[in-house]
Amino acid sequence: MAAASDDLNGQHNDSAGHGDSYDLEERISNFYRKKVAIDxxxxxxxxxxxxxxxxxxxxxxxxxxxxxxxxxxxxxxxxxxxxxxxxxxxxxxxxxxxxxxxxxxxxxxxxxxxxxxxxxxxxxxxxxxxxxxxxxxxxxxxxxxxxxxxxxxxxxxxxxxxxxxxxxxxxxxxxxxxxxxxxxxxxxxxxxxxxxxxxxxxxxxxxxxxxxxxxxxxxxxxxxxxxxxxALAKIPPKNKKVLKIAKAIRQAKGSPMNSMCSYIYKTDFLHFYNKQTDAERKAPINAQVKAYFSHLASSLKTGHMSPYHDSKGTENLLASQKPINLQNVGFNRVTLFILEVGVKLEIVHWNVVDYNEAAKTYKIRSEIKGIDQN
Missing domain, CATH: 3.30.460.90 (Beta Polymerase; domain 2)
Structure with missing residues (x-):
């Protein structure tokens, strides 16, 4: 049995034996239930x-x-x-x-x-x-x-x-x-x-x-x-939870994601889901949330996102976005911060949007660090 550990709030946690992966899965589920789901x-x-x-x-x-x-x-x-x-x-x-x-x-x-x-x-x-x-x-x-x-x-x-x-x-x-x-x-x-x-x-x-x-x-x-x-009608409710979690974080007070309309996040989710393998679509919600935010960060880094229906890529939904908006949301350090603070601590607002600042206050666990930081 694993030893007890300190949780992200600095409090002693006797239930850490499930491991970080289980902990993140549980916290995301709690976040969804409390901050996303409708009665x-x-x-x-x-x-x-x-x-x-x-x-x-x-x-x-x-x-x-x-x-x-x-x-x-x-x-x-x-x-x-x-x-x-x-x-x-x-x-x-x-x-x-x-x-x-x-x-x-x-x-x-x-x-x-x-x-x-x-x-x-x-x-x-x-x-x-x-x-x-x-x-x-x-x-x-x-x-x-x-x-x-x-x-x-x-x-x-x-x-x-x-x-x-x-x-x-x-x-x-x-x-x-x-x-x-x-x-x-x-x-x-x-x-x-x-x-x-x-x-x-x-x-x-x-x-x-x-x-x-x-x-x-x-x-x-x-x-x-x-x-x-x-296209969305063919996606199971479990997988749609990924986008709904992203939408909830976008609406949070002070969220850098709020600088862009929700349609951009929906479009990227459709592209993301379309690229997933059957095995990836069946992965736990924590893995899918991480993968989606990583995909989003990569999309924004290119500065180009086509509508889902536009197979030729002739239209760019990001053309009217200010570079600072793409930077604030697209940098993986912000993605890490969104996941760590927005989901793991189960709060829906933050004042710091820079990962380096966040890292001074919150310990970023290896489960989160699994996202590509290039």
């Missing part, structure tokens, strides 16, 4: 409220065109929500006759396309057209007005248990659902159309923001969330 009762309650409101919305949305069944996307739909079940992302598919519309690449921005009409789609009223194209901005504006009208109807007809208000930011039309205690959750609605294999959302081109007559006004933004969602 199942909250999930069931909020999901029921959300489904009821979306069902009412679909039945009572007053527009002179039609939407299909809403499509749940984002963390709530992918099994990646952490801490609270407080946000839903919903695509609102506009019903069109696909044979009457053709996707035409916008030559000045590969992220956007025009939907040019071929013949006459009787499903679409004239006010949604601009220069023989389906006008993304007009669809979004009509949807916003209809959702606001629905909110007024819902609040007038509801028993008073829940109320909703509407706001908008970027491509999202947000429904804020509250009760007498305050906010329960937000639901972001985004109008979209599907033409063949193309999923397109009504996210305005930067040149068309507050410019209703700009040539970019009718453009639709390409979306690949369906491909990412399909």
């Amino acid at each position: 199942e009762a909250e999930v069931k309650r909020n999901d029921a409220i959300f489904n009821g409101i979306i069902s009412d919305l679909q039945k009572n949305l007053e527009v002179n065109f039609a939407f299909g069944k809403p499509i749940l996307r984002g963390s709530a739909g992918e099994g990646l929500k952490i801490i609270r079940q407080d946000e839903y992302d919903v695509l609102m598919p506009l019903k069109i006759s696909e044979s009457h519309w053709e996707c035409v690449q916008y030559p000045h921005d590969s992220r956007y396309v025009k939907l040019e009409e071929r013949g006459k789609d009787e499903n679409i009223p004239d006010q949604l057209r601009m220069d023989n194209c389906l006008n993304a901005a007009a669809v979004w504006s009509k949807c916003l007005g209809a959702v606001q009208k629905f909110a007024n109807y819902y609040n007038a007809e509801s028993s008073g248990t829940h109320k909703i208000r509407v706001s908008s930011h970027g491509p999202a039309i947000t429904i804020h659902v509250t009760d007498h205690k305050g906010l329960i959750f937000d639901a972001d609605l985004i109008p979209m159309v599907k033409v063949g294999d193309n999923w397109l959302i009504s996210k305005r081109h930067p040149n068309a923001v507050n410019m209703p007559n700009a040539r970019e006004t009718p453009l639709w933004r390409k979306s690949f969330t369906h491909k990412e969602t399909d």
Whole structure:
């Protein structure tokens, strides 16, 4: 039986006989349970409220065109929500006759396309057209007005248990659902159309923001969330815990990871999982967490990360990131610190982001040092 030892807090530990590997596995499990997992009762309650409101919305949305069944996307739909079940992302598919519309690449921005009409789609009223194209901005504006009208109807007809208000930011039309205690959750609605294999959302081109007559006004933004969602659906919940732990550490007060959006961490996780062997995917959670952070550090060190769907690597998600952000998150010494302080000590904030400083205070065990420090 192994001798007792001092733990990372400097306290005497009589249970060290399990070894560092077991200790890290146990601490990560505790961290997940206390700082990541959502209460199942909250999930069931909020999901029921959300489904009821979306069902009412679909039945009572007053527009002179039609939407299909809403499509749940984002963390709530992918099994990646952490801490609270407080946000839903919903695509609102506009019903069109696909044979009457053709996707035409916008030559000045590969992220956007025009939907040019071929013949006459009787499903679409004239006010949604601009220069023989389906006008993304007009669809979004009509949807916003209809959702606001629905909110007024819902609040007038509801028993008073829940109320909703509407706001908008970027491509999202947000429904804020509250009760007498305050906010329960937000639901972001985004109008979209599907033409063949193309999923397109009504996210305005930067040149068309507050410019209703700009040539970019009718453009639709390409979306690949369906491909990412399909890929994530094939990943077991146990493996998804790795990304959820990373997301929790990112949200921590003072975390250097917070300088980059969660989409970057999700994208790197998809690349990471896709490269793993079957044996690596079955490894204990501590080994997978270490491997993911090591992969992330290597990705950020290159300064280039392609979207998961981009097999040619033509788009770089890190292009807009400041070098200091990549440095703060990408250096393995920070990765070590995140693991040691964020997970092993079961705290979710820190003031020091330099490994050398952290090492003066906390003993870095050999289990953590297994990560490549090059």
